[in-house]
Amino acid sequence: xxxxxxxxxxxxxxxxxxxxxxxxxxxxxxxxxxxxxxxxxxxxxxxxxxxxxxxxxxxxxxxxxxxxxxxxxxxxxxxxxxxxxxxxxxxxxxxxxxxxxxxxxxxxxxxxxxxxxxxxxxxxxxxxxxxxxxxxxxxxxxxxxxxxxxxxxxxxxxxxxxxxxxxxxxxxxxxxxxxxxxxxxxxxxxxxxxxxxxxxxxxxxxxxxxxxxxxxxxxxxxxxxxxxxxxxxxxxxxxxxxxxxxxxxxxxxxxxxxxxxxxxxxxxxxxxxxxxxxxxxxxxx
Amino acid sequence: xxxxxxxxxxxxxxxxxxxxxxxxxxxxxxxxxxxxxxxxxxxxxxxxxxxxxxxxxxxxxxxxxxxxxxxxxxxxxxxxxxxxxxxxxxxxxxxxxxxxxxxxxxxxxxxxxxxxxxx
Numbered sequence: 001x002x003x004x005x006x007x008x009x010x011x012x013x014x015x016x017x018x019x020x021x022x023x024x025x026x027x028x029x030x031x032x033x034x035x036x037x038x039x040x041x042x043x044x045x046x047x048x049x050x051x052x053x054x055x056x057x058x059x060x061x062x063x064x065x066x067x068x069x070x071x072x073x074x075x076x077x078x079x080x081x082x083x084x085x086x087x088x089x090x091x092x093x094x095x096x097x098x099x100x101x102x103x104x105x106x107x108x109x110x111x112x113x114x115x116x117x118x119x120x121x122x123x124x125x126x127x128x129x130x131x132x133x134x135x136x137x138x139x140x141x142x143x144x145x146x147x148x149x150x151x152x153x154x155x156x157x158x159x160x161x162x163x164x165x166x167x168x169x170x171x172x173x174x175x176x177x178x179x180x181x182x183x184x185x186x187x188x189x190x191x192x193x194x195x196x197x198x199x200x201x202x203x204x205x206x207x208x209x210x211x212x213x214x215x216x217x218x219x220x221x222x223x224x225x226x227x228x229x230x231x232x233x234x235x236x237x238x239x240x241x242x243x244x245x246x247x248x249x250x251x252x253x254x255x256x257x258x259x260x261x262x263x264x265x266x267x268x269x270x271x272x273x274x275x276x277x278x279x280x281x282x283x284x285x
Numbered sequence: 286x287x288x289x290x291x292x293x294x295x296x297x298x299x300x301x302x303x304x305x306x307x308x309x310x311x312x313x314x315x316x317x318x319x320x321x322x323x324x325x326x327x328x329x330x331x332x333x334x335x336x337x338x339x340x341x342x343x344x345x346x347x348x349x350x351x352x353x354x355x356x357x358x359x360x361x362x363x364x365x366x367x368x369x370x371x372x373x374x375x376x377x378x379x380x381x382x383x384x385x386x387x388x389x390x391x392x393x394x395x396x397x398x399x400x401x402x403x404x
Binding site: 148149152155187237 | 307308310311313314317321362363364365368369372
């Protein structure tokens with residue numbers, strides 16, 4: 001330890017003899033030579049630094065210099081302006097962040113290379129009338145694929161869809177069209193769909209078509225489609241299909257897929273959150 | 286059986302039941318519920334008798350749960366009966382696997398496949 005103390009003391013001695021101009025540089029030297037055994041050296045350098053600062057700034061009185069030194073450039077006006085600006089910016093950025101988040105989710109499906117879900121189609125609704133993608137434009141739509149002979153999943157999911165539709169409808173009447181597309185056109189005609197869907201929700205739109213039309217529709221929505229093309233009359237079969245709800249925006253672009261893990265409440269919240277960004281409101285429900 | 290009842294004069298209800306069994310018509314909500322109830326009764330009988338696969342152990346199942354099986358097959362489409370039996374096997378395997386994983390100290394997590402974060 002002794003051989004450390006000696007050089008430190010030497011620095012201190014040198015410091016006390018050094019000219020004023022070099023004091024600031026010397027002070028850093030003094031601090032770098034870390035040792036508890038030289039408070040004298042530190043004291044000297046501080047005093048010199050203070051002296052130098054006082055020389056550079058010219059104040060009329062010592063009091064003036066002292067008060068200026070204490071408060072710095074701070075005034076009450078500047079403080080209030082700072083706080084108000086900060087609060088304003090914070091609010092703006094939070095708001096923008098939330099808006100961009102929703103926009104990003106919606107846009108992620110539109111960009112180049114992103115999967116294009118949905119598109120033009122021509123089918124028949126449960127009243128036997130032609131129904132195309134144009135009939136879905138102007139409001140959000142919730143599209144679900146299934147078949148009336150479905151043993152357990154579709155009926156459960158359709159009950160869920162009815163609940164989430166009612167929840168959305170309560171907040172934004174007429175903003176959402178619930179659509180059920182059959183994957184089993186051979187057995188699900190308009191009449192069968194009408195009977196089937198009436199037990200879930202009167203607002204549900206049932207869509208069917210020819211085998212080719214339904215196959216094209218499933219392909220457009222990236223729905224796994226396994227319906228046999230040629231079925232013997234009276235032959236029973238089940239259909240494998242994807243079990244997502246597809247949320248489509250008023251332009252017919254895919255927004256988000258809602259799965260079985262969403263409760264109706266969660267799903268309705270997600271749908272309503274997307275609708276918040278939507279400016280257009282339908283005139284009538 | 287179908288031929289016999291046809292000769293004996295089939296009632297509307299029987300006709301409807303036959304149509305559901307063969308898959309000619311889709312069951313209504315009430316008919317679906319009846320089928321599910323019959324299925325649950327049949328499955329609890331299988332559980333009680335320690336039968337794992339009702340399709341492979343059909344003889345054992347028929348002996349132990351004959352009554353429930355007849356109800357199940359009466360109230361559900363034939364395709365559904367097969368589907369539900371297969372589904373039960375998978376469900377048991379799934380539950381066993383989950384239990385095994387939990388015993389190994391796996392942590393259950395909810396997976397969201399969508400892009401939005403939940404709040």
